[in-house]
Amino acid sequence: MSMEESMIKSEEIKALKEQKDVVILAHYYVEGNVQEIADFVGDSYALAKKATEVCQQNILFCGVRFMGESAKLLNPHKHVYMADLDADCFMAHMITPGQVEKVKREHPDAAVVCYVNSTAEIKAMSDVCVTSSNAVRVVRGMKEKEIFFIPDNHLAHFVADALPEKTFIYHHGFCPVHQNITGEDIRNAKKEHPGAKVLAHPECPKDVLKESDFIGSTSEIISYATEGAEKEYIIATETGVFYELEKKNPDKIFYQVIQEQVCLNMKKVTLDKVYDVLKNLENKEELILPDAMMEKAKKPLEKMLILAK
Ligand code: 13P
Ligand code: SF4
Numbered sequence: 001m002s003m004e005e006s007m008i009k010s011e012e013i014k015a016l017k018e019q020k021d022v023v024i025l026a027h028y029y030v031e032g033n034v035q036e037i038a039d040f041v042g043d044s045y046a047l048a049k050k051a052t053e054v055c056q057q058n059i060l061f062c063g064v065r066f067m068g069e070s071a072k073l074l075n076p077h078k079h080v081y082m083a084d085l086d087a088d089c090f091m092a093h094m095i096t097p098g099q100v101e102k103v104k105r106e107h108p109d110a111a112v113v114c115y116v117n118s119t120a121e122i123k124a125m126s127d128v129c130v131t132s133s134n135a136v137r138v139v140r141g142m143k144e145k146e147i148f149f150i151p152d153n154h155l156a157h158f159v160a161d162a163l164p165e166k167t168f169i170y171h172h173g174f175c176p177v178h179q180n181i182t183g184e185d186i187r188n189a190k191k192e193h194p195g196a197k198v199l200a201h202p203e204c205p206k207d208v209l210k211e212s213d214f215i216g217s218t219s220e221i222i223s224y225a226t227e228g229a230e231k232e233y234i235i236a237t238e239t240g241v242f243y244e245l246e247k248k249n250p251d252k253i254f255y256q257v258i259q260e261q262v263c264l265n266m267k268k269v270t271l272d273k274v275y276d277v278l279k280n281l282e283n284k285e286e287l288i289l290p291d292a293m294m295e296k297a298k299k300p301l302e303k304m305l306i307l308a309k
Helices: 003-019 032-037 044-051 065-074 097-106 135-140 153-162 183-192 206-210 218-227 241-248 271-279 291-307
Strands: 022-027 040-042 058-062 079-082 111-115 128-130 146-150 167-170 197-200 232-236 253-256
Touching (some): 003 022, 003 032, 003 271, 022 032, 022 044, 022 065, 032 241, 040 044, 044 291, 058 065, 058 271, 065 079, 097 111, 097 146, 111 135, 128 135, 128 291, 135 153, 135 291, 146 153, 153 167, 183 197, 183 206, 183 232, 218 232, 218 241, 232 241, 241 253
Parallel strands (some): 022 040, 022 058, 058 079, 111 146, 146 167, 197 232, 232 253
């Protein structure tokens, strides 16, 4: 899409969302032109929280399915639409209800701590949800000593390292995008850009985190680089964050670690699809979850919002 077409579409989107009482929430990993037309852009925690504060009756979510599901669970009476209903998170499907049940049976005293990158079905079996920005704080606040952390093993190890007073049961889930980055990739990037600070998402493997100067959620990475005095940063997370990083910091330089740090599902969200959903909202499929599942799955999310305060 040319710059001019993109601008025309953005203007139409603005008019449509007002006319149809829609708020657009977007994650930092979607394309820059989608972030630009969103009413709010954030990390998973900020988006979940924001979804509870908006006044519009319709939420159009630009991100992957679990993010839209969280918005729906926290706002059962609002209508939630996805820019692309097929945009899903690989990690969310790396654990099954049977696997959770088995560990619960074997460890009846363990709290099930569920990363938001999970299905509503798995959330419904969990005690509390966490995101990358609040996982340490939330788990620290849990009364249980034993923690079954699902589905991401890298985030689980990151939290476990920060909380030696707890014992952890791990699952083998991972994000293919972050898992792709290795410690050696970081060392090579540092050799190429010796003055640059390394900022990494906690979904990265341990050997990447060991080489990093800062570990945080997408929002935290953006804030760190924006507030930092250094001019150059190596960014170990999905490339969508570069849009906000560069917008906020035109005088700084940001480097990818590898070419492949791209979430193909996040990239399914396009300006054309946002426009199409808005234009044909009345005929679009809403994100719907079974009532019984909603009732159970919203509890760990609500608990997260309380514990993360
Ligand atoms: P954040 O909550 O840090 O934005 O991360 C979401 C995500 O999907 C990371 O891969
Ligand atoms: Fe899921 Fe990884 Fe994409 Fe994040 S980057 S949405 S964890 S697949």
